[in-house]
Amino acid sequence: MNPQFLMDGLVAGAMIGLGAIGVTLTYSILRFANFAHGEMLSWGAYLALAVSGGLGLLSTSLTKPIGPFSFGWSLPLAAVVAILLTGLLALAVDAVLFGRLRARGGAIIILVMASFGASLALRSLLEFIFTSKPAYYTKALQIAVKIGGGLRATPDQLLSLGLSLVAVVAIHLLMTRTDIGRSMRAVSENPALAGIAGVDVRRVIRVVWFVGAALACIAGIMTGLLVQIRPYLGHDLLLPLFAAAILGGIGSVPGAMIAGLIVGLSEAAAVQIVGAEWRAAVSFVILVAVLLLRPRGLFGRAA
Amino acid sequence: MTAPALETRALVAGYEPDLPIVRGVDLSVAPGELLVLLGPNGAGKSTFVKAIAGVVPIHSGSVLLGEREITRVASHRKIAEGLAFVPQTENIFATLTIHENLQLAAVVLPKAQRSDRIAALYRRFPDLASKPSRLAGALSGGQRQMLAVARALIVDPSVLILDEPSAGLSPKIVGEVFSMLKEINAGGVTVILVEQNVKAALAIASRAVILVEGQIRHEGEASSLLGDPLIAKLYLGTTKQASEAP
Amino acid sequence: MSLDLIAYAAFFLTMALTYAIMCLGLNVQWGQTGLFNVGIAAFVAIGAYVSALLTTPDAPGRFGGFDMPIAIGWLGGALFAGLAAWLVGALTIRLRSDYLAIATFGVAVTVQLCVLNLQPLTGGAFGIGFIPRPFGSLAADPLAFSLSNLALMAAVVLALYLALQHLAKSPWGRVLRAIREDESAAQALGKRPIRFRLQAFTIGGAIMGLAGAAQGHFIGFIAPDNYLPILTFQVWAMLIVGGSGNNRGAILGAVLVWGLWALSAAAVSAFVPPEQQARAASLQIVMIGIGLCLILLLRPRGILGASNALASLTGKRKQTSRE
Numbered sequence: 001m002n003p004q005f006l007m008d009g010l011v012a013g014a015m016i017g018l019g020a021i022g023v024t025l026t027y028s029i030l031r032f033a034n035f036a037h038g039e040m041l042s043w044g045a046y047l048a049l050a051v052s053g054g055l056g057l058l059s060t061s062l063t064k065p066i067g068p069f070s071f072g073w074s075l076p077l078a079a080v081v082a083i084l085l086t087g088l089l090a091l092a093v094d095a096v097l098f099g100r101l102r103a104r105g106g107a108i109i110i111l112v113m114a115s116f117g118a119s120l121a122l123r124s125l126l127e128f129i130f131t132s133k134p135a136y137y138t139k140a141l142q143i144a145v146k147i148g149g150g151l152r153a154t155p156d157q158l159l160s161l162g163l164s165l166v167a168v169v170a171i172h173l174l175m176t177r178t179d180i181g182r183s184m185r186a187v188s189e190n191p192a193l194a195g196i197a198g199v200d201v202r203r204v205i206r207v208v209w210f211v212g213a214a215l216a217c218i219a220g221i222m223t224g225l226l227v228q229i230r231p232y233l234g235h236d237l238l239l240p241l242f243a244a245a246i247l248g249g250i251g252s253v254p255g256a257m258i259a260g261l262i263v264g265l266s267e268a269a270a271v272q273i274v275g276a277e278w279r280a281a282v283s284f285v286i287l288v289a290v291l292l293l294r295p296r297g298l299f300g301r302a303a
Numbered sequence: 304m305t306a307p308a309l310e311t312r313a314l315v316a317g318y319e320p321d322l323p324i325v326r327g328v329d330l331s332v333a334p335g336e337l338l339v340l341l342g343p344n345g346a347g348k349s350t351f352v353k354a355i356a357g358v359v360p361i362h363s364g365s366v367l368l369g370e371r372e373i374t375r376v377a378s379h380r381k382i383a384e385g386l387a388f389v390p391q392t393e394n395i396f397a398t399l400t401i402h403e404n405l406q407l408a409a410v411v412l413p414k415a416q417r418s419d420r421i422a423a424l425y426r427r428f429p430d431l432a433s434k435p436s437r438l439a440g441a442l443s444g445g446q447r448q449m450l451a452v453a454r455a456l457i458v459d460p461s462v463l464i465l466d467e468p469s470a471g472l473s474p475k476i477v478g479e480v481f482s483m484l485k486e487i488n489a490g491g492v493t494v495i496l497v498e499q500n501v502k503a504a505l506a507i508a509s510r511a512v513i514l515v516e517g518q519i520r521h522e523g524e525a526s527s528l529l530g531d532p533l534i535a536k537l538y539l540g541t542t543k544q545a546s547e548a549p
Numbered sequence: 550m551s552l553d554l555i556a557y558a559a560f561f562l563t564m565a566l567t568y569a570i571m572c573l574g575l576n577v578q579w580g581q582t583g584l585f586n587v588g589i590a591a592f593v594a595i596g597a598y599v600s601a602l603l604t605t606p607d608a609p610g611r612f613g614g615f616d617m618p619i620a621i622g623w624l625g626g627a628l629f630a631g632l633a634a635w636l637v638g639a640l641t642i643r644l645r646s647d648y649l650a651i652a653t654f655g656v657a658v659t660v661q662l663c664v665l666n667l668q669p670l671t672g673g674a675f676g677i678g679f680i681p682r683p684f685g686s687l688a689a690d691p692l693a694f695s696l697s698n699l700a701l702m703a704a705v706v707l708a709l710y711l712a713l714q715h716l717a718k719s720p721w722g723r724v725l726r727a728i729r730e731d732e733s734a735a736q737a738l739g740k741r742p743i744r745f746r747l748q749a750f751t752i753g754g755a756i757m758g759l760a761g762a763a764q765g766h767f768i769g770f771i772a773p774d775n776y777l778p779i780l781t782f783q784v785w786a787m788l789i790v791g792g793s794g795n796n797r798g799a800i801l802g803a804v805l806v807w808g809l810w811a812l813s814a815a816a817v818s819a820f821v822p823p824e825q826q827a828r829a830a831s832l833q834i835v836m837i838g839i840g841l842c843l844i845l846l847l848r849p850r851g852i853l854g855a856s857n858a859l860a861s862l863t864g865k866r867k868q869t870s871r872e
Contacts, residue, residue: 183407194396194407
């Protein structure tokens with residue numbers, strides 16, 4: 001068996017992990033399974049594409065690949081803008097839809113149903129604007145370099161892995177060492193008590209939407225860079241994202257990344273063993289196993 | 304005459320808009336008092352203090368803290384105004400450490416004051432200071448109550464409200480908690496207690512108010528109520544007035 | 550010209566009625582029992598494929614060729630779908646509602662994947678064709694064909710509706726309602742909620758399988774692409790619009806939403822130039838997604854109003870979570 005699948009699995013797993021952190025945060029603090037989360041990845045990728053393309057038109061020097069990577073400065077610059085815009089998109093959807101349903105005090109199921117509708121609308125809007133034809137940030141090809149152990153990786157892949165690690169550490173530090181992080185954890189455990197203790201719960205909710213969307217945006221851009229950009233990018237990752245968030249334990253940031261890596265590696269291994277067409281079933285198997293055997297996941301709170 | 308530390312006027316409140324549990328309560332608490340709210344189960348004592356804290360919706364009437372009307376003030380701002388509330392159950396963050404619980408509470412204070420206030424609380428509650436990195440969920444019942452009160456005291460509140468602080472605690476711990484509350488009151492904080500443990504509560508309170516079916520039925524000096532057969536009647540039997548269907 | 554119109558209307562209505570059957574099945578699971586099934590497409594697919602395999606003649610390289618009568622196909626489809634629902638339910642019914650949603654979503658994705666990949670069993674991406682159609686001998690006369698199929702489907706829906714109404718009023722239905730309204734009381738009386746919920750889930754799944762079979766036979770051809778998550782979404786939208794918890798609402802919602810969907814699709818293909826059709830279709834779906842959100846925001850009880858399920862959950866009921 002070619003050990004290269006380990007590299008592929010790691011890279012894919014890092015993307016899934018990054019997205020799963022966003023899912024675990026919003027799920028633990030907002031308390032519902034947001035089926036529209038995948039669309040934040042897709043929108044992030046497309047927004048970065050649009051801004052990057054615009055920047056490229058303004059100045060072609062921005063499209064020249066930086067060092068060993070396949071993209072020019074237009075992409076990192078676009079990424080910053082895209083993160084902001086995706087965050088705003090998430091806040092807008094909450095203001096218009098989820099926030100209103102929450103205020104009415106309806107059950108979780110209504111929020112989940114609404115998230116289907118939002119997911120469908122958001123995804124189809126992308127299809128309408130950009131069509132379903134796959135798009136790419138750059139036409140530059142990359143050569144995979146040997147990194148030892150019989151494995152090869154492109155500079156883009158290594159950069160993505162590095163960035164994912166940085167992102168996980170950053171979010172973990174945010175949650176454990178900052179006021180807002182403590183407030184988020186408090187709201188996740190007991191929103192009513194948090195309010196009594198002086199936490200502005202509405203503000204925390206806004207922060208959570210933004211952070212979740214920002215992470216999704218980064219994950220989407222990375223997937224778009226390493227694979228391709230298409231409207232179903234996020235939707236197709238939804239099951240792996242949920243599987244990873246639940247396997248890691250809802251509310252655990254390191255858990256989500258670790259679980260993401262596990263899912264990515266398992267998918268890559270499955271592709272080797274049973275074939276690529278069964279890739280999507282792996283997440284399902286992991287999900288059912290977790291829900292039946294240990295619903296709180298690896299690092300989650302006991303119910 | 305100085306303004307009351309806390310006052311409610313014709314307060315009507317309840318979880319559902321068409322089902323008021325608190326049905327018109329006028330209460331005035333003087334600064335420095337230690338007031339205890341008594342009453343049979345379902346009287347609305349908990350709902351009353353939760354409404355003051357902003358956890359239960361107020362249908363009509365008003366709440367004043369000192370001279371300031373705080374009826375419509377957002378729940379999370381009330382502690383910044385000096386009104387601290389300790390709920391009965393789930394009153395600490397079990398997944399946060401002791402220190403994080405206090406750090407969280409200190410967010411309403413200006414940055415410069417935070418570490419000093421937390422240090423002051425550790426001096427007052429040495430039990431908590433011995434292992435501040437312990438998860439609050441691992442604490443015993445009495446220690447949790449200490450932490451819950453410490454959390455509430457971080458803003459140096461003018462009014463401290465507690466909902467059944469003795470619930471689930473052994474008599475010895477209840478004694479410790481209550482003497483702590485008496486100390487806090489002696490330090491100038493107005494304390495309002497909802498309690499089922501009538502004897503222990505009346506022993507430290509200056510005044511008692513009895514709530515039945517959402518309304519005040521009796522008020523009086525705590526010491527005079529201790530031996531009063533009225534208490535037994537209200538708790539065990541029918542009330543003076545015939546109860547009406549809501 | 551008008552005969553063509555009638556034939557088309559009959560065709561449209563027949564399709565809507567197959568969706569109505571799915572809605573009725575969902576109503577048993579959700580409306581009566583409160584189970585949040587996001588994997589409807591799985592049970593529809595199973596019903597369709599089992600029925601197709603039972604009734605089609607031999608095809609090279611593919612399992613099947615039993616060539617049985619249509620009725621057997623439909624029965625088999627419903628049975629297998631019910632069995633699958635029973636299995637899925639046995640594994641997942643204890644999960645809380647949003648985990649149940651994710652799990653059933655995963656089931657649907659997996660079933661679709663199986664149907665797509667297991668070519669020797671299901672014909673893979675090529676699907677299964679030559680599925681015998683009811684009143685197939687009339688196929689030459691579009692009017693007679695479509696009207697007789699409409700009559701058949703209407704009869705099935707009517708029979709199902711009556712059966713379900715009767716079931717709801719029966720002792721079994723009453724226990725289910727008791728479990729919905731006060732689970733601990735029902736348990737105290739010796740009724741085991743899990744068993745009843747599982748039975749309801751199974752019945753709902755079987756009904757969805759029947760719908761899948763009926764649809765497959767009506768069109769004559771099935772393929773994996775028919776059973777994507779969007780099908781699940783369509784059925785939910787139908788039930789919500791019509792008024793969940795309500796069998797009449799299920800049927801009405803199916804006809805309405807299918808009507809809207811089909812009409813807007815027809816408008817797109819009629820008025821939009823061919824190169825832009827894919828884009829316009831996307832816009833159509835955007836509208837539908839927004840439409841569902843609007844209904845949830847403005848009139849969550851649906852057109853006919855929910856008698857229990859959705860209404861009680863959209864009200865100002867306090868949540869029992871750790872608040």
